[in-house]
């Protein structure tokens with residue numbers, strides 16, 4: 136999977152060198168290519184933005200500069216995603232869909248945004264990471280890279296993807312609580328069933344706990360039947 140990131144702040148992506156994503160890069164499972172939009176500036180002062188026609192606050196990134204940055208990496212099968220608070224909010228289903236592409240081009244906006252004409256010309260999908268406004272698209276692009284990379288073969292173990300919150304096996308429920316050693320911590324014991332060795336019972340307990348957790352934390356994810364079942368379990 137290849138990510139080309141069009142950004143004015145490539146240094147922000149240093150953080151992707153660590154942990155699981157860093158390892159995935161080292162193992163060539165993913166490739167993250169940072170393209171500095173400023174390199175495509177048309178003047179000797181390296182300007183990339185200008186004031187909006189019609190007036191208003193802030194500066195806008197210029198269309199020709201952004202277009203040339205895009206042109207330097209585009210391929211016929213690439214999907215171009217613009218990170219913006221105006222986009223559709225990202226969820227796990229969208230992540231899985233993006234993970235099917237071999238090549239994603241992520242466009243990070245800054246200042247007051249980007250001239251609409253180049254967005255209309257090159258963007259396939261506008262994506263937000265939540266209903267709040269960040270200072271730019273870089274952190275959202277990193278969120279997208281992180282979450283999509285988890286689905287690239289070899290990045291995680293099969294089981295981690297299968298059992299987690301929102302996975303198919305979890306039927307879109309949140310993940311059950313997990314425990315490790317010590318057996319007792321500040322007077323609290325690990326639920327007995329988990330040390331019973333009875334795999335059927337453990338599976339049943341985990342399913343129930345998933346339902347209870349979702350009911351307590353994110354009830355809007357449940358249908359009426361699931362809500363009733365959770366209420367029965369809690370009583």
Ligand code: ADE
Nearest residue numbers: 218219220263264269275
């Ligand atoms: N840029 C600024 N805010 C954003 C958000 N919430 N999602 C994606 N890109 C953004």
